[in-house]
Amino acid sequence: MIKIENLTFAYGKKKPNVIEDLSLTLHPGAIYGLLGKNGTGKSTLFYLLSGLLFPDGGKVMMNDINVTKRQLGTLQDIYILPEEFDAPKISFEKYVRLHAPLYPRFDHEQLGRCMAEFELPMDVDLKSLSMGQKKKAMLCFALATGTRLLLLDEPTNGLDIPSKAVFRRVVTSCMNDERIIIISTHQVRDVEYLLDRVILLKNSQLHYEGATADITERLSFAVVPTSDVPSTVIYQEPNLAGTSVVYPNPGGEETVLNLELFFNALSVQPDLVERYLKA
């Protein structure tokens, strides 16, 4: 379990807080989506969660240990795949041989399955790969480490369209009751069917945190002809096919989550959306 308590951080004493008084508990067995506009602190939160940055206030506790202590046990249980990384100029097989022994729960079979799904050979030379292929290889490694906390920053950036579906498949297959996966992304359509819970950041603070099941139980998302917009609509925006709308779902009917629409609705009509979510 990860406990974030009153987390505050700024890049310098005279700079504004990038994260302000954020408190949150992350439970294992869930895939979290971390959303927010540019500059709202998503990557900063990742660095704070992994102990790569020291907060100015508050703390992040993983299994009751402060992550900033960078203890061996904590480091063996966290893996972060940043948006930009330096792929080393060695073969992937060699990279695995050098790094896998440091992760006690590393699963070589899982790695083999992921690489096969992405159609990449194990002995591929990392320096000869395109950016998207490097990302696939490092994603496979990240999923195979078996760490209890996995942080993926924009994991689908650079992936081709078929690989995005493969990504969803492999992430689901690597999920278990002990693991927390947090995906930070602007490409919400790539991951919206994957997420169990959503964290939204706005103005350096936690704007919303909840289960995707709760959202779809209370709100409906649809694209309707412009003349047929429901009277109970909470939020609407024009669409090439008509109008995208968010409206209450009092009957709890099954509905498909549109994360982009939900994000926009929450940004524009936060009070209204939150009222229906809490109902």
Add this chain to the structure above:
Amino acid sequence: MNSNSLTRIKYLLLQDLSMNRKRYISLFVGLFLGTLMLIYLVHPKYLLHDGSERFYVAVYNSMPVFIVCATLVFISELFANFSTKQKRVHQLMLPATKGEKFAARFLLCCVGFPIVFVIAIVLADVARWILSPLLFENTLPLICHKLIPDMLLKTTFYWEGETLDHFLFCSFMTWIATFYAMGSALFRRRALLKTKLCLMGGFILLVLFLENFDIPGKSAVDDNVFDVMRIVAACILLVLSVVQFCLTRRLYNRIQVISKQTWYDRI
């Protein structure tokens, strides 16, 4: 330290060597060419009249400066694997203790690099011996088989000067080594150059400051007073070394993926 620690240190070392091999190969080639140049600069004037013994002495006397410079380069490399953001993420997130990560880096920079340096000296001498007949009419014999043991044993264990001078010299070298280690932790990128500039700046300020005082030379003071001055200077340097070592350790423990703007924030 248990066997798991040793295993992790082994993997950390192997990773470092594999992922930075181009850089380390360049370092080795630089040391080889530097030594070869040094030997060749000294070499020609001893070719005539069988100057092999004087050639050996000339090379032996030139080596200390070269060794000190090379040692400072090695120490400045201690924290080079934290020089970019991507490298910091990789290094900080490696599942090993801070001590193990530092031990791996220390073994590489302060043990591995000097061994590579010795190999470079041997190869440079062999290259000189092979190439000399092509460039000159005759050649001087190999000296590396005598040079290496003499450098290691005589310089470390034999001292022909006074004990207090030896103590002062060792304190000074300890101070300068910890200063460069601190520079490596503080600057990380182009640490050698920046540390050198800080040192030069510090010495200039010290000289300007000392100009205000009338410091007597050795001949103007009593031998006992001069001995006390040397002991005090050596002790000050040792204390400064300890302070610098502690600061280096603190800087290392507080490395973050994104550097805060001021050095004060880092400490």
